[in-house]
Amino acid sequence: MLEKRNLILSFESSCDETSVAVIENGDTILSNVVATQIKSHQRFGGVVPEVASRHHIEVVTRCFEAALAEANVTYDDLDAVAVTYGPGLVGALLVGVSAAKTLAYVHHLPLIPVNHMMGHIYAARFVQPIEFPAMALLVSGGHTELVYMPAENQFEIIGETRDDAAGEAYDKIGRVMGISYPAGGPVDQLAHTGQDTFHFPRAMDNEANFDFSFSGLKSAFINTVHHADQIGESLNQADLAASFQAAVVDVLVDKTSRALKKYPVKQLILAGGVAANRGLRDRLTQMMAQFQSTDLVLAPLKLCGDNGAMIGAAGYVRYQHGDFGDASLNAEPSLEFNWAEDAAE
Amino acid sequence: MKVLAIETSNRPLSVAILEDHHILAETTLTARRKHAQDLLPEIERLMDLVGFTPDQIDRVVVASGPGSYTGLRIGATTAKTWAATMNTELVGISSLANLAGNVTLEGALVAPMFDARNQNVFAGLYRIHNGIPVPEVEDAHTAIADFAQLAAAYNEPIYAIGDAENFKTELEAAWSQVVFGTPAVNLPRAGVLGLLGTQGTPITDVDNFVPRYLRLTQAEAEWREKHPEEETGTYVEKI
């Protein structure tokens, strides 16, 4: 008899994307419906939480209906419902959590709560199986962290940003440059046409920990631009972008390289919205030449942003481990992995 | 007809299951405000108590607002998800109408209101007609002073319920005869909601159902003020 395929319906609504996917056996996307609110938040120069929550509820049922239809499956075919329950915007998370819990109840399906960051890591699962121990560099608009995974379903933070997330810094300097939200893509493109002439500070780069800080860089950038404005000097936009990006990438790559020396792993996974950044992908690829026994796994470009597929891939692992939730599942806006015990030294 | 009624628009959480105008089970919880955690377990518990399975529910009734935005969304998401996936009828009833439904005196004039802070209220004015609250003044987010003025012309008792006692001074000054609700009348109940919803008209487009916030977000309001010409079209796109 053929082994029955495992099908998970997975929800993601932690920020400004409402997404529902159907994932087969944790590694095959049958559907991945993404409804983005970017056009709405562009009006405000960033994500407004209450506006985001309102948009999620507008589209949530259409998203799961479309995901099932595109995958050509029915509720009878499903094995579980997975959902992001944190971290993220609480009002936004609650739409996905409420919808997923209701579906799980009325269709008698197990519910799988998924940490959004585990989801980002598991976007890499669509490239190849994850081998342990592994390390993930997670870079997005809301997060910048290094996560060590000694074994499947185990996650330990070894370093994270102490202030702004990398993606957040991109958006803030983008605003100063007159680049509309989200600024990551345009700044990355512009950076490739310029040179690092401003030599912005590389914060915490020389410290022994694996933490990041981007607010000093952001301030240095803004001061440079304001100072030039005051004296009527015009700065080369491409060089500004290149200098900013070089500073961000240097710190991310240096810290990651140091982390890999302390924690030898089989794979380094790059994931999160900023993982789509070409400058970062290129530099990380170069750096990895010195780690012959570690594979670099880049999350697929179209799965770097928030999506239901990555939640389904992570949900499959939780399912295998029996990590189920119940009807009282709540959103946990500040959810995070535990810290590794030896990270501080 | 088997009905599930959900009311999470303010601090109280209330769930009821009805069959043909009979309230079979009802929970109303005010001691804590953890709607996200409590709603579905309470639905499940009541369903088990009355011995219904989800596929037997013919209609879901939800208090559609106004109220606390997050509370409204928990109720509305649960209700619309249930209705969409089970092909069940969905009825949205004004949270203020539901509260007015606590007054059973035929012909009475009822002013249900929720405190929206800074001397503002979500409020409406209803006339009880054949046991059902019929709007005289549409639900709105308004300054309590303005609302009190709107209803000042009525030379008859007005039953001021919900958070009305927070505005005792304003209401007594404006209205010749104001009667404040008792604690039981001030409490929204899903049993009443279910009865009103049993007689309501189901929504034709369940997917487009959203809570009646009755108030733009601050960001949206400011943006519209600055861009009066721009169309407020579709902002959510499938990619």
Ligand SMILES: [Zn+2]
């Ligand atoms: Zn994310």
